[in-house]
Amino acid sequence: MKLEDETTVKTTTKSLRIVEFLHEHNGAGITEIATQLELSKSTVYKHLRTLEQERYVYKGDGDVYYVGLRFLSLGVGARRRRRIYETAKPEIQRLAEESGEMANLLVEEHGRGIFLYRADSSRAVNLDTHAGREVYLHTTAMGKAILACLPERRVNEIIDRHGLPEMTEHTITDRELLFEDLDTIAEQGWAVDREERLKGLCCVATAITDPDDTPLGAISVSGPRSRLKDGKLVDELPELILNIKNVIELNVAYE
DSSP: OOOOOTTSOHHHHHHHHHHHHHHHTTOBOHHHHHHHHTOOHHHHHHHHHHHHHTTSEEEOGGGOEEEOTHHHHHHHHHHHTSHHHHHHHHHHHHHHHHHTSEEEEEEEETTEEEEEEEEOOTTOOOOSOOTTOEEEGGGSHHHHHHHTTSOHHHHHHHHHHHOOOOSSTTSOOOHHHHHHHHHHHHHHSOEEEESSSSTTEEEEEEEEEOTTOOEEEEEEEEEETTTOOHHHHTTTHHHHHHHHHHHHHHHHHHO
């Protein structure tokens, strides 16, 4: 549900679509890109040549183009500019150690959730929550914790823009039901995700806010359903995660 804007530059949009395609497909040739994005081969070639000259893509064997490492420098810089990153990082590591599971830090940008940092315990499962991974906010405990801190108007804007896609049979796809869940989250201070984004995965999360109650991001503990049954998911982990939240918010307030 991307919004059309008369002020956007279509040439730039095409270049970015090509870069995203290369990223999502781990490299591609001109013909494949042109076919999938419904562009002419000459157009794709010109965009790739420009991106290659600026070192944003490179051509490998077999005339296959890949995303270049220049994006890595930009991404690292963007992450460091999020003040919550450096402040929360050591506490995320502690959260993973004390919970015995995976701990994550997520922020909201343009109505999507973006993972900034992840810490694994020795028992953590291997997931797709690497730095930079984007998710729909309504599908994760962290995303819902952030939504619960936002004004209703802003939440509706996010839903209108991105919809409520179904990731699993447990995903909340009804606006009214989502707002009911957000009311509960706002009241208790933490959120749960019972296989709402990934089958077999459960999470508990809480939002991190600044002294003005503006959400800076959210932290979570994630693990397999077999280990995070309700006794641990709603009785034990919320207390741990709220204690970590308190430490991070104090550090944010006085840094």
